[in-house]
Amino acid sequence: MVAISYEDIVKVPKALLHDHLDGGLRPATIVELAAEVGHELPTTDPAALGVWFTEAANSGSLERYLETFAHTVAVMQTPAALRRVARECALDLAADGVVYAEVRFAPEQHLEQNLTLDEVVDAVVTGFREGSALAAEAGTPIRIGTLLTAMRHAARSQEIAELAVRHRDTGVVGFDIAGAEAGFPPTRHLDAFEYLQRENFHFTIHAGEAFGLPSIWQAIQWCGADRLGHGVRIVDDITPGNPPVLGRLAAYVRDKRIPLELCPSSNVQTGAAASIADHPIGLLRDLRFRVTVNTDNRLMSGTSMSREMALLVEAFGYGWKELQWFTINAMKSAFIPFDERLRIIDEVIKPAYAELIG
Numbered sequence: 248m249v250a251i252s253y254e255d256i257v258k259v260p261k262a263l264l265h266d267h268l269d270g271g272l273r274p275a276t277i278v279e280l281a282a283e284v285g286h287e288l289p290t291t292d293p294a295a296l297g298v299w300f301t302e303a304a305n306s307g308s309l310e311r312y313l314e315t316f317a318h319t320v321a322v323m324q325t326p327a328a329l330r331r332v333a334r335e336c337a338l339d340l341a342a343d344g345v346v347y348a349e350v351r352f353a354p355e356q357h358l359e360q361n362l363t364l365d366e367v368v369d370a371v372v373t374g375f376r377e378g379s380a381l382a383a384e385a386g387t388p389i390r391i392g393t394l395l396t397a398m399r400h401a402a403r404s405q406e407i408a409e410l411a412v413r414h415r416d417t418g419v420v421g422f423d424i425a426g427a428e429a430g431f432p433p434t435r436h437l438d439a440f441e442y443l444q445r446e447n448f449h450f451t452i453h454a455g456e457a458f459g460l461p462s463i464w465q466a467i468q469w470c471g472a473d474r475l476g477h478g479v480r481i482v483d484d485i486t487p488g489n490p491p492v493l494g495r496l497a498a499y500v501r502d503k504r505i506p507l508e509l510c511p512s513s514n515v516q517t518g519a520a521a522s523i524a525d526h527p528i529g530l531l532r533d534l535r536f537r538v539t540v541n542t543d544n545r546l547m548s549g550t551s552m553s554r555e556m557a558l559l560v561e562a563f564g565y566g567w568k569e570l571q572w573f574t575i576n577a578m579k580s581a582f583i584p585f586d587e588r589l590r591i592i593d594e595v596i597k598p599a600y601a602e603l604i605g
């Protein structure tokens with residue numbers, strides 16, 4: 248088998264469903280924006296700041312990992328800053344060969360300068376549109392859908408769900424909840440999820456990352472999540488053996504083809520997995536769950552879609568067939584209309600991988 252080079256992984260089309268806008272800023276942009284608003288950073292050297300983020304996020308705990316976001320959220324409080332960060336996000340993903348991305352952020356965290364929630368969303372969506380247009384000009388087209396996140400410890404999920412539905416025709420394709428998982432079960436936000444279902448809207452829920460099966464069970468069976476943000480702890484319902492035995496919840500998730508938005512590097516940093524080689528993605532792929540590969544927070548993990556795939560190639564010996572399978576799984580699970588998903592699979596993804604698979 249021909250070795251897979253990192254450069255080839257960058258070139259091949261990739262689809263990304265789980266990426267946080269406030270977890271993917273360029274360090275140099277943080278330094279510039281922080282100087283403008285007088286926010287104090289741990290260091291103002293962009294390279295050292297990038298290292299600071301990955302080291303601080305490398306804490307083995309989700310709660311401590313999340314503390315690092317104070318420095319990104321602080322510099323994303325004006326329409327100009329939000330628009331710039333979104334534009335650069337689109338450009339960075341496109342340059343990494345991502346052809347479809349859903350990028351999420353929590354509008355309620357960007358109100359410190361008295362913007363309205365709608366103004367926050369408008370600024371981000373405009374930035375994505377600008378970045379996508381520039382990327383197309385540069386010969387690396389990308390389609391970006393926005394997901395609006397509500398913070399699970401707060402009490403604004405209904406408002407954010409309504410905000411998402413209000414912007415559904417101008418770039419927002421779904422809803423999510425994020426933040427510390429332990430002590431904040433998804434059922435706290437049941438009203439929001441029931442509202443979204445009545446609106447025929449799409450949502451994913453961060454579940455089964457820092458907390459186990461009860462969170463996943465609630466997200467699916469009480470809240471009606473279309474996908475699981477992480478969901479990696481579903482392995483707690485699988486008894487190892489030859490063959491492994493699936494419990495009822497794991498069987499349900501696999502039978503219903505519920506997409507798992509797995510984020511290998513992020514899980515190693517928060518302690519959800521000991522290493523990439525030990526990450527349950529290997530088992531879950533072998534068992535043919537609807538597995539997708541994601542970045543979560545490119546800044547905090549010092550990563551990219553290509554790097555996540557390269558790490559999996561190295562740890563599990565995956566080839567182009569597996570990388571295509573992850574990519575098509577993601578595209579099938581996207582929140583944009585079915586015909587648009589099919590078009591990207593048939594016209595963009597399959598032809599590119601066919602050349603490599605032969």
Ligand SMILES: O=c1[nH]cnc2c1ncn2[C@@H]1O[C@H](CO)[C@@H](O)[C@H]1O
Binds near residue numbers: 356544
């Ligand atoms: O992996 C994660 N698990 C839970 N919450 C997260 C994760 N990554 C980021 N956020 C949270 O989502 C907010 C909106 O983007 C971020 O500010 C962060 O607090």
Ligand SMILES: [Zn+2]
Binds near residue numbers: 265453476543
């Ligand atoms: Zn996340």
